[in-house]
Amino acid sequence: xxxxxxxxxxxxxxxxxxxxxxxxxxxxxxxxxxxxxxxxxxxxxxxxxxxxxxxxxxxxxxxxxxxxxxxxxxxxxxxxxxxxxxxxxxxxxxxxxxxxxxxxxxxxxxxxxxxxxxxxxxxxxxxxxxxxxxxxxxxxxxxxxxxxxxxxxxxxxxxxxxxxxxxxxxxxxxxxxxxxxxxxxxxxxxxxxxxxxxxxxxxxxxxxxxxxxxxxxxxxxxxxxxxxxxxxxxxxxxxxxxxxxxxxxxxxxxxxxxxxxxxxxxxxxxxxxxxxxxxxxxxxxxxxxxxxxxxxxxxxxxxxxxxxxxxxxxxxxxxxxxxxxxxxxxxxxxxxxxxxxxxxxxxxxxxxxxxxxxxxxxxxxxxxxxxxxxxxxxxxxxxxxxxxxxxxxxxxxxxxxxxxxxxxxxxxxxxxxxxxxxxxxxxxxxxxxxxxxxxxxxxxxxxxxxxxxxxxxxxxxxxxxxxxxxxxxxxxxxxxxxxxxxxxxxxxxxxxxxxxxxxxxxxxxx
Numbered sequence: 001x002x003x004x005x006x007x008x009x010x011x012x013x014x015x016x017x018x019x020x021x022x023x024x025x026x027x028x029x030x031x032x033x034x035x036x037x038x039x040x041x042x043x044x045x046x047x048x049x050x051x052x053x054x055x056x057x058x059x060x061x062x063x064x065x066x067x068x069x070x071x072x073x074x075x076x077x078x079x080x081x082x083x084x085x086x087x088x089x090x091x092x093x094x095x096x097x098x099x100x101x102x103x104x105x106x107x108x109x110x111x112x113x114x115x116x117x118x119x120x121x122x123x124x125x126x127x128x129x130x131x132x133x134x135x136x137x138x139x140x141x142x143x144x145x146x147x148x149x150x151x152x153x154x155x156x157x158x159x160x161x162x163x164x165x166x167x168x169x170x171x172x173x174x175x176x177x178x179x180x181x182x183x184x185x186x187x188x189x190x191x192x193x194x195x196x197x198x199x200x201x202x203x204x205x206x207x208x209x210x211x212x213x214x215x216x217x218x219x220x221x222x223x224x225x226x227x228x229x230x231x232x233x234x235x236x237x238x239x240x241x242x243x244x245x246x247x248x249x250x251x252x253x254x255x256x257x258x259x260x261x262x263x264x265x266x267x268x269x270x271x272x273x274x275x276x277x278x279x280x281x282x283x284x285x286x287x288x289x290x291x292x293x294x295x296x297x298x299x300x301x302x303x304x305x306x307x308x309x310x311x312x313x314x315x316x317x318x319x320x321x322x323x324x325x326x327x328x329x330x331x332x333x334x335x336x337x338x339x340x341x342x343x344x345x346x347x348x349x350x351x352x353x354x355x356x357x358x359x360x361x362x363x364x365x366x367x368x369x370x371x372x373x374x375x376x377x378x379x380x381x382x383x384x385x386x387x388x389x390x391x392x393x394x395x396x397x398x399x400x401x402x403x404x405x406x407x408x409x410x411x412x413x414x415x416x417x418x419x420x421x422x423x424x425x426x427x428x429x430x431x432x433x434x435x436x437x438x439x440x441x442x443x444x445x446x447x448x449x450x451x452x453x454x455x456x457x458x459x460x461x462x463x464x465x466x467x468x469x470x471x472x473x474x475x476x477x478x479x480x481x482x483x484x485x486x487x488x489x490x491x492x493x494x495x496x497x498x499x500x501x502x503x504x505x506x507x508x509x510x
Contacts, residue, residue: 016226016257018221018226018227018228018257018259019226019259020054020055020227020230020247020259020260021053021054021055021056021057021084021227021228021229022048022053022055022230022232022244023086023229023230023231023236024044024048024231024244024272025041025044025045025057025058025059025074026058026059026086027057027229027236027237027241028231028232028235028241028272029059030236031235031236031237031278032237033277034235034276034277036275036276037275038066038070038073040275041058041059041073041074042073042074042077043271043275044232044272044275045058045074045077046077046079047271048232049080049081050264051260051261051265052080052260052261053081053260054081054082054227054259055081055082055083055104055227056079056081056082056084057084057106057229058071058075058100059071059074059086060087061085061087061096061097061100061102062087062088062092062093062096068096068099068100071083071085071102072100072101075100075101075102075103076101082103082144083102083104084097084104084105084106084144084146085097085100085102085104085105086105086106086108087105087106088107088108089107089109089110089120089127089130089131090134091134091137093105094107094134094137094138094141094143098141098143103143103144104143104144104145104173105138105144105145105146106146106176107131107134107135107138107147107148107172108150109127109130109131109134109147109148109149109150109163110127110149110150110151111149111151111152111155111159111160111163112150112151112152112154112155113155114151114154115150115151124162127163128162128163131163131166131167132166132167133170135167135170136170136171139171139172145171145173146173146174146176146203147163147164147167147176148176148178148203148205149163149164149175149176150178150180151180151181152177152178152179152180153177153179153180153181153184154181154183154184155192157191157195160192160196161195161196164200165199168199172200173201174201174202174203174227175196175199175200175202175203176202176203176204176229177189177193177196177203177204177220177225178205179205179206180205180207181207181209181238182207182208182209182210182213182238183209183210184212184216185212186215186216186218186219187219189204189216189223190219190220190223191223192223193219193220193224193225194223194224197224197225201226202220202225202227203225203228203229204217204221204225204228205229205241206241207236207237207239207240207242208234208239208240208241208242209238209239213234213240213241213242213243214242214243214247214250216242217247229242230244230247232244232245232268232269233245233276233278233280234246235272235278243286244260244265245265245268245269245285245286245287245318246285246286247259248262248265249262249265249285249313249317249318252317253312253313262317262318264319265286265318266286266319266320267319269286269287270287273287289447291315292311292315292320292321293322326358326362326368326372326373327358327361327362327368328359328362328363329362330355330359330362330368331355332351332352332355335351335358335373336351338370338373339354339373339377341472342370342373342374342472342474342497344374344377346377346380346381350377350381353380354373354380357380358373358376369464369474369475369477370473370474370475372477374497387410387496388411388412388496388500389409389411389440389495389499390410390492391407391408391409391488391489391492392415393407394406394408394429394484394485394488396425396428396429397425398424398425403422403424403425403427404420404421405420405421405422405425405428405429406418406419406420406432407429407432407433407436407488409433409437409492411440416436417436418435419432419435420432420433420435425484426484426487429484429487429488430445430487430488430491437495440495440499442469443467443468443469443494443495444467444468444469445465445466445491446466446467447465447466448463448464448465448487449463449464449465450462450463450483460480460481461483461486462478462479462486463477463479463483463487463490464476464477464490465477465487465490465494467494467495468498469498474494474497475494476490476491477490478493
């Protein structure tokens with residue numbers, strides 16, 4: 001215990017070579033309700049490779065013809081990463097993997113008696129014999145081979161050692177400790193991985209059922225493992241896998257060990273969240289919305305004085321930006337900084353009044369958006385808002401055919417009408433707005449979030465959007481019983497706020 005938790009050994013230094021194997025496309029897709037299309041898998045694989053992930057497990061070739069076609073799309077990308085297929089202890093699975101032109105296989109064989117006897121219905125000796133045969137077969141066909149002892153954390157350690165020794169003798173490139181059901185604590189993990197690492201290169205595959213996935217990764221590395229299986233955002237079956245971005249950042253920050261390009265992690269996390277439909281918790285490490293967001297007056301004031309005051313590492317490290325948001329905990333420094341960001345100057349007296357009203361809004365349980373702040377400032381200072389873009393009318397239809405929408409906007413006093421199509425009524429309406437505004441609509445939609453704030457079939461929904469144009473960003477919320485109208489009103493208001501600080505374009509001479 002003292003050796004394990006006293007820190008990683010001296011040999012685990014910045015020149016230590018730790019690699020990451022991403023299994024988002026296989027183990028991650030086993031999360032309930034997740035199904036990735038071939039195009040989504042190919043794009044995720046491309047982005048993983050761009051981040052310099054060493055090994056990408058592209059899927060399980062034995063799943064079916066559709067999965068094999070998807071794996072082929074990944075192998076056809078000619079990535080720098082080693083691309084593998086998950087295979088069972090069956091020769092036919094290795095053949096199917098070969099047909100997909102993968103670089104290697106992750107060969108899973110039963111390790112615990114529960115799996116050996118009850119799941120597969122065989123004996124320990126037969127598992128060892130068959131594993132050695134399959135490893136030799138795969139190696140003879142030019143494949144990189146990793147042998148995974150399924151349920152290894154609950155296996156008899158003596159048997160697991162014999163099994164993996166036989167795998168190495170047959171030519172396996174590495175073996176893997178698998179805490180298949182997130183059962184083990186770090187002491188057990190350290191014991192097992194130490195035994196396997198004494199035989200040869202060892203990987204670790206941990207799940208988070210006890211909230212110990214990251215702890216068990218550290219225990220594995222301390223015990224001699226040099227490759228970590230992980231998924232983007234920790235997505236996976238049950239409580240998920242250890243999160244790739246957390247492993248990468250923690251190793252870099254705490255131990256100076258580099259594994260991947262950290263500035264790719266935020267965009268990668270957003271891509272996987274969209275593709276899987278698994279929303280990121282706001283407080284998720286590294287990629288969660290709140291990871292670099294400050295509201296508390298004390299924290300905001302400190303952050304404005306020193307970026308590192310309340311952050312372990314700069315947000316730019318992982319491709320992010322720092323955000324200061326307003327609510328019941330807002331202070332004068334944070335409110336002034338937010339107003340300055342939007343080009344609004346305020347006297348000390350006006351600032352005090354704005355802060356008071358921002359806090360009052362926050363006390364009612366409402367998140368104060370940029371539009372709220374600017375509206376409060378306008379009211380306190382007695383300024384009339386000169387709108388540049390205003391929604392006059394909206395119609396949308398989606399039944400029976402391609403969703404369509406048309407909008408009527410007032411833009412700098414000129415009425416504009418446009419229509420659009422999309423994958424749904426909201427998408428169609430957004431396209432209509434963009435068509436009506438033309439070049440003025442070149443803003444980026446950074447986030448789109450919907451909350452039902454009343455119950456029933458006529459529920460009132462609030463749509464919150466964050467949009468950016470150049471170096472300016474605004475967040476606007478709109479509520480309505482019609483999600484399409486709420487979405488368009490929020491977008492139009494955001495675009496209006498972004499354009500407010502820009503000079504109007506003079507009409508061209510005839």
